[in-house]
Amino acid sequence: xxxxxxxxxxxxxxxxxxxxxxxxxxxxxxxxxxxxxxxxxxxxxxxxxxxxxxxxxxxxxxxxxxxxxxxxxxxxxxxxxxxxxxxxxxxxxxxxxxxxxxxxxxxxxxxxxxxxxxxxxxxxxxxxxxxxxxxxxxxxxxxxxxxxxxxxxxxxxxxxxxxxxxxxxxxxxxxxxxxxxxxxxxxxxxxxxxxxxxxxxxxxxxxxxxxxxxxxxxxxxxxxxxxxxxxxxxxxxxxxxxxxxx
Amino acid sequence: xxxxxxxxxxxxxxxxxxxxxxxxxxxxxxxxxxxxxxxxxxxxxxxxxxxxxxxxxxxxxxxxxxxxxxxxxxxxxxxxxxxxxxxxxxxxxxxxxxxxxxxxxxxxxxxxxxxxxxxxxxxxxxxxxxxxxxxxxxxxxxxxxxxxxxxxxxxxxxxxxxxxxxxxxxxxxxxxxxxxxxxxxxxxxxxxxxxxxxxxxxxxxxxxxxxxxxxxxxxxxxxxxxxxxxxxxxxxxxxxxxxxxx
DNA sequence: CGGAAGATTGAGAGTTCTCAATGCCTGTGG
DNA sequence: CCACAGGCATTGAGAACTCTCAATCTTCCG
Numbered sequence: 028x029x030x031x032x033x034x035x036x037x038x039x040x041x042x043x044x045x046x047x048x049x050x051x052x053x054x055x056x057x058x059x060x061x062x063x064x065x066x067x068x069x070x071x072x073x074x075x076x077x078x079x080x081x082x083x084x085x086x087x088x089x090x091x092x093x094x095x096x097x098x099x100x101x102x103x104x105x106x107x108x109x110x111x112x113x114x115x116x117x118x119x120x121x122x123x124x125x126x127x128x129x130x131x132x133x134x135x136x137x138x139x140x141x142x143x144x145x146x147x148x149x150x151x152x153x154x155x156x157x158x159x160x161x162x163x164x165x166x167x168x169x170x171x172x173x174x175x176x177x178x179x180x181x182x183x184x185x186x187x188x189x190x191x192x193x194x195x196x197x198x199x200x201x202x203x204x205x206x207x208x209x210x211x212x213x214x215x216x217x218x219x220x221x222x223x224x225x226x227x228x229x230x231x232x233x234x235x236x237x238x239x240x241x242x243x244x245x246x247x248x249x250x251x252x253x254x255x256x257x258x259x260x261x262x263x264x265x266x267x268x269x270x271x272x273x
Numbered sequence: 274x275x276x277x278x279x280x281x282x283x284x285x286x287x288x289x290x291x292x293x294x295x296x297x298x299x300x301x302x303x304x305x306x307x308x309x310x311x312x313x314x315x316x317x318x319x320x321x322x323x324x325x326x327x328x329x330x331x332x333x334x335x336x337x338x339x340x341x342x343x344x345x346x347x348x349x350x351x352x353x354x355x356x357x358x359x360x361x362x363x364x365x366x367x368x369x370x371x372x373x374x375x376x377x378x379x380x381x382x383x384x385x386x387x388x389x390x391x392x393x394x395x396x397x398x399x400x401x402x403x404x405x406x407x408x409x410x411x412x413x414x415x416x417x418x419x420x421x422x423x424x425x426x427x428x429x430x431x432x433x434x435x436x437x438x439x440x441x442x443x444x445x446x447x448x449x450x451x452x453x454x455x456x457x458x459x460x461x462x463x464x465x466x467x468x469x470x471x472x473x474x475x476x477x478x479x480x481x482x483x484x485x486x487x488x489x490x491x492x493x494x495x496x497x498x499x500x501x502x503x504x505x506x507x508x509x510x511x512x513x514x515x516x517x518x519x
Numbered sequence: 520c521g522g523a524a525g526a527t528t529g530a531g532a533g534t535t536c537t538c539a540a541t542g543c544c545t546g547t548g549g
Numbered sequence: 550c551c552a553c554a555g556g557c558a559t560t561g562a563g564a565a566c567t568c569t570c571a572a573t574c575t576t577c578c579g
Contacts, residue, residue, distance in 0.1 A: 051371075100424050103510040108424040122413040125297075125406065130417050130515040160371065163409060167368045170412070171376050173419040178346050178354040180426045181471030185567070216525060225427030227568055232527060247526090248576095264349040269376040431535070462557065473536055478559060493558090520579100527574070536565070543558075549551085 036063040043116030043203035044090065050202060050273050051164040058158050061151065065090065068143045072135035079120060080132045087143040089119035094139025095214050099222070100131045109223035111172065112136075112196065112215075116203045121162055124149055137214035164271075171269040180225050183264070185234045188224045191263035193244060193251055195270070202272050209253040213246070282309040289362030289449035290336065296448060296519050297410040304404050307397065311336065314389045318381035324365060326378045333389040335365035340385030341460050345468070346377045355469035357418065358382075358442065358461075362449045367408055370395055383460040410517075417515040426471050429510070431480045434470045436509035439490060439497055441516070448518050455499040459492070 036042050036059065044062060048054060054062070069092055072078065078096060079085050091113045098111040098119075110131065113119060119133045124146065135141070144152075153159050172195070179191050196213065200206035217235070218228040226234075239245045243262065244253045253259055282288050282305065290308060294300060300308070315338055318324065324342060325331050337359045344357040344365075356377065359365060365379045370392065381387070390398075399405045418441070425437050442459065446452035463481065464474040472480075485491045489508065490499045499505055 098420070100420070102424060102428045106428045108427040110420040110423045122416070125410050125413055126417075126517055128514070130517070131420060163412075164371050166409075166412065166416070167371055170368070170416050170419065171372075173416065173423065174344070174346070174356040174377060177356045177419065177422055177426065178348060180423065181354040181468075182348045182352045217527095218525080222427075228525090229527085229569080230567055233567095236527080268374070271372055271374075271376070463559095464557080474557090475537080475559085476535055479535095482559080522579090523577090525574105525576080528572085530571095531569090533568070534566090537563090539561090541558100541560080543556105545554100545556090547552100547554085549553100 036066060041204040043092075043114070043205065046203045047116035048161040048165065050271070051161050052157065054157060054161065058155055058161075061155065061158065065144045065148060065152070066092070066142050068145075069140050070143055072139045072141060074135070074137060076135055078133045078135055078141060079129055081129050083129045084127055085120065085123060085129070087145055088121055088123060088149050089133070090142040090144060091115050091117050091119065092140040092142050095136040096133055096139055096141070097136055097219070097223070098131050098133050107222045108225070109219065110176070111169070112223065114196075114200060114203065115205065118162070118165060121149075121166065124153070136219065168271050171271065175269045176223075185224070185226050185230055186237060187263050188226070189220065189231065189234050189238065190243070190259050191265055192220070192224060193246075193253065194256075194260050194263050194265035194267075197251070197253065197256075198267050198270055198272065202270070209256055211251050212249060213251050214249050282312060287450040289338075289360070289451065292449045293362035294404075294407040294411065296517070297407050298403065300403060300407065304401055304407075307401065307404065311390045311394060311398070312338070312388050314391075315386050316389055318385045318387060320381070320383060322381055324379045324381055324387060325375055327375050329375045330373055331366065331369060331375070333391055334367055334369060334395050335379070336388040336390060337361050337363050337365065338386040338388050341382040342379055342385055342387070343382055343465070343469070344377050344379050353468045354471070355465065356422070357415070358469065360442075360446060360449065361451065364408070364411060367395075367412065370399070382465065414515075414517050417517065421515045422469075431470070431472050431476055432483060433509050434472070435466065435477065435480050435484065436489070436505050437511055438466070438470060439492075439499065440502075440506050440509050440511035440513075443497070443499065443502075444513050444516055444518065448516070455502055457497050458495060459497050460495050 036045065078089055081100070093115055096113040096119060097109045098113070099107050099109045101107055120129065123129065175195070179188050183191060197206060197211055200211045205211065217231045221228045221231045235246050243255050243259050244251060282291065324335055327346070339361055342359040342365060343355045344359070345353050345355045347353055366375065369375065421441070425434050429437060443452060443457055446457050451457065463477045467474045467477045481492050489501050489505050490497060
């Protein structure tokens with residue numbers, strides 16, 4: 028079983044986790060072995076179920092292998108704010124080793140496969156300087172993404188916000204070998220989009236319609252098709268610098 | 274000179290940097306020595322001047338010793354979005370060791386003293402596991418703050434946003450030994466507040482007035498006075514968990 | 520076929536914005 | 550000591566964007 032998982036990663040140099048971490052630096056074979064061991068315990072979440080909840084102090088660190096998840100918080104009056112989308116290769120909660128308690132929740136968006144990595148194994152991981160650096164790098168990129176979202180929410184109108192998020196997700200998915208040149212699968216409802224962008228689902232609907240009418244992009248059947256990517260980036264003021272891609 | 278700086282830190286167990294990092298774990302004397310060396314080169318920024326600019330790949334890592342600074346980005350049409358306020362004890366750009374290029378700018382808000390820490394010295398720092406962990410911890414807390422700001426922008430109205438920010442700054446300043454029980458100095462204009470909260474300065478003004486009229490807090494002469502802290506926290510839905518204070 | 524979730528559309532309400540004028544405070548030069 | 554300029558705060562009025570409520574439509578699935 029362990030060998031099987033190693034085979035899985037080694038046979039697949041385009042594995043999202045590898046592709047993501049090697050945005051930072053190429054990993055030596057020993058580190059890749061250790062990464063393979065991190066993929067030994069993969070569990071499936073059927074639908075929209077929580078992976079971890081606020082206040083938890085989980086036994087495992089979680090890593091998205093397949094499908095999507097999101098970080099979110101619920102405010103007093105029950106509204107949800109999504110603060111990140113997690114796609115294959117993204118750690119859900121590596122920070123739990125340092126901080127102890129979750130200050131937000133993470134939920135699967137549709138069917139997702141998630142690696143459960145024991146704290147013991149994570150302790151091994153952080154003894155490898157190269158892997159530690161790769162993890163730190165990933166967490167710094169996450170921080171850059173958060174800042175970009177803040178700029179998006181604070182300073183762009185609804186249409187540009189949607190456009191910017193689509194540009195970002197497209198770039199991130201491409202960087203881990205998913206999605207096509209001008210299209211990608213996005214298992215979100217319009218309500219999810221609204222909860223990520225601070226907009227109502229009704230308004231998301233109108234904005235998406237206008238983007239479609241203007242020939243920039245379409246979103247239906249959980250699929251984004253970007254018709255004019257340059258115009259979309261222009262509209263959104265999208266500059267991928269903050270993703271620190273190679 | 275070096276000895277002088279050591280004296281500065283050792284004689285002052287309430288130094289913001291120490292107080293901040295020891296939220297995570299008490300540091301052994303060797304680590305405190307190294308921290309002292311990080312404070313050897315302190316420079317003063319007179320007024321609202323940039324400390325680093327987007328695109329820079331600076332020679333030094335910067336740390337706020339005294340006064341305030343902010344992270345910010347400028348969007349295409351010239352608007353500014355502030356993505357963090359930095360107070361004494363906060364690192365401006367520790368991530369530069371990993372990421373290379375700044376994806377945002379940092380500017381001083383009024384007079385500020387900033388420690389310049391060479392990359393060589395930072396290399397020494399990250400060889401100490403305890404300090405590395407402390408730095409990592411600090412950067413994870415920053416991430417938590419960013420998520421909280423996102424929730425604030427996405428899901429709270431203008432009044433609650435201002436209230437939440439004030440509660441956060443109050444808690445953060447208290448944790449590094451600054452500010453009083455229900456008051457603190459805040460060298461921001463109403464425009465700065467707006468740029469941090471995604472609101473126009475005009476609206477900030479009206480909201481602050483209403484908070485004053487309701488007997489919750491006042492803001493004048495660069496000074497916040499919180500009159501009813503429980504009501505303010507209640508209003509803002511403020512839960513300090515995300516700050517991971519001791 | 521029925522039910523449920525999600526998408527779509529209309530209409531009116533609310534929050535926040537922009538523009539523009541005025542007031543206040545502080546530092547500087549005469 | 551006074552006048553003045555500049556930066557910031559304050560207020561009013563109307564415009565713009567986004568929201569809520571509510572109805573209808575579509576799609577998918579048992």
